Amino acid sequence: MDDFFKYLTVGKADIDWGLYLTVAGKAEIPKYSEYPIPESGHPSGYNFQWENGRVLQEYQVHYFTEGKGILENSYGKFKIQPGTIMITYPGVWHRFRPLKTTGWVENYMGFKGEMAERIFSNGWFSSKKPVLNCAMREELIDTYYKIFHFVREEKPNFQFVASGMIIKLLGYLVSFQTQFDFHGKHIQTVIEEVRFFLRENVEQQVNFEEIASNYNVGYSYFRKMFKKYTGVPPKQYHLQLKILRAKELLVSSNFTIKEIAFKVGFESIYYFSRIFKEKIGMPPSDIRKL
Numbered sequence: 001m002d003d004f005f006k007y008l009t010v011g012k013a014d015i016d017w018g019l020y021l022t023v024a025g026k027a028e029i030p031k032y033s034e035y036p037i038p039e040s041g042h043p044s045g046y047n048f049q050w051e052n053g054r055v056l057q058e059y060q061v062h063y064f065t066e067g068k069g070i071l072e073n074s075y076g077k078f079k080i081q082p083g084t085i086m087i088t089y090p091g092v093w094h095r096f097r098p099l100k101t102t103g104w105v106e107n108y109m110g111f112k113g114e115m116a117e118r119i120f121s122n123g124w125f126s127s128k129k130p131v132l133n134c135a136m137r138e139e140l141i142d143t144y145y146k147i148f149h150f151v152r153e154e155k156p157n158f159q160f161v162a163s164g165m166i167i168k169l170l171g172y173l174v175s176f177q178t179q180f181d182f183h184g185k186h187i188q189t190v191i192e193e194v195r196f197f198l199r200e201n202v203e204q205q206v207n208f209e210e211i212a213s214n215y216n217v218g219y220s221y222f223r224k225m226f227k228k229y230t231g232v233p234p235k236q237y238h239l240q241l242k243i244l245r246a247k248e249l250l251v252s253s254n255f256t257i258k259e260i261a262f263k264v265g266f267e268s269i270y271y272f273s274r275i276f277k278e279k280i281g282m283p284p285s286d287i288r289k290l
Contacts, residue, residue, distance in 0.1 A: 003027050006151050007043060010159070018115035019163035022058050024151045026144075029067070029103045036097070053095035059120065060110040061169065062086040062096075063140055067104025071096040075128045080104070083135040085173060089120070089127040107144040111166055119167070124174050134176045143169045178229065187225045190215045194226070198238050202245045203265040208234045242266070243279045250287045257284050 005025025014020040023046070029035055036048055048054035053072070062085070069080040073094035080086060080096070088094050090112075098104040119125075134140060147165045150158045182188040194211060212222040226234045242264040249260045261272035277283045 004148070004152070005042070006154075007046075008151065008154075008159075013157075014159040015113065017113070017160055017163060019111060019113035019166060020159045021109060021111050021147070021151065021162050021166070023060075023110040024108070024147055026105070026107045026148065028105045029098050031103045032100050033098075033103060048095065050095055050097060053093050055091060055093050056088060056110070057090045058110045058112045059090060059116055060088045060108055062088075062106050062108040063134075063144060065105045065107065065136065065141065067098050067102040069096060069098035069102070069104055071131060073127065073130055075130075078131040080131065081133075083133060083137070085132040085134050085140075087125060087127075087130045087132070089130070092127045094130075107141065107148075109144070109147060109166070111163075113163070115163070115167075119170060124170075132173055132177055133180070134173065137172070137176065139172050140169065143172070182225075182229060187217065187222070188229070190217055190222065191226050191229045194234065195230070195237070198234075198241055202238075202241050203263055205265060206238055239275065240279065243276055246272070246276060246284065247280060247287060250284055260284070 003026055005023065005027070007023045008021050010020050010022070027037075029037075036050065046054070046056070064080055064082060064084045064086070066082055068082075071078045071080055071086050071094065073088070074092050078086075080098075086096065143165055147162050147169075150162045150165070182191075197211075198206065208223070209219045212219040215222070223233055226237070230237055232240065246260050246264045249255055249263065250257070253260070255263065257273070258269045261269045264272075266272035266275075273283055280287070
């Protein structure tokens with residue numbers, strides 16, 4: 001794809017949608033080129049001199065597919081290499097540039113919105129760790145190129161579709177970082193085997209402290225890593241499996257609600273009904289009325 005950049009106008013509907021693009025572009029910076037590029041055509045709020053850096057009022061996500069360089073922000077200095085994702089944050093001073101001897105290829109987009117604020121306030125990303133090493137991923141570059149397509153054509157309500165692609169990209173980043181944290185480690189094998197065991201033994205009462213001990217893993221560490229891997233603690237994970245199995249039986253069998261409660265390991269139908277409604281949003285009796 002050829003180099004380009006485009007700054008976007010935003011309407012009230014785009015803002016009300018909750019997430020909207022402000023800029024998108026791709027740039028190949030040859031070796032020994034001056035950077036930032038003088039007289040590049042970028043608006044004054046975006047262009048910057050290395051000596052001063054800049055502060056933006058939006059999020060930007062850059063994906064570097066070639067070359068090396070550095071990013072400096074208020075929290076430190078970070079290396080950039082092929083496969084690096086760089087995130088800059090609103091209100092955070094920063095500057096970045098390629099090494100003279102390598103140049104680089106950067107794909108980038110900027111965005112704002114209430115949804116963006118919500119995503120970035122939940123701890124998945126941090127301005128103290130603005131560089132993510134994601135390697136060369138087809139999923140990432142494909143998402144950028146699809147966003148570039150929407151931006152270049154700028155058809156009616158393209159922002160709505162593009163915002164979904166941005167969320168998809170951020171989801172990839174969270175997933176890749178979690179995979180990276182676990183890759184090749186013993187705890188990954190432990191968690192995957194325990195998940196399989198729980199699915200095969202939904203109806204059983206499970207002692208997770210004992211399971212962790214059987215794998216020679218401390219329970220606190222096991223619980224922490226299990227939650228990081230799956231999003232929920234092991235006991236909640238098992239409970240959700242029980243409720244999902246119960247829902248399947250309510251729809252596909254003639255067992256009574258009491259029988260189903262006992263089949264998935266609940267000793268009290270009242271507790272089962274309360275937890276079922278809490279997790280599903282309606283009592284088990286209503287499921288059969290759908």
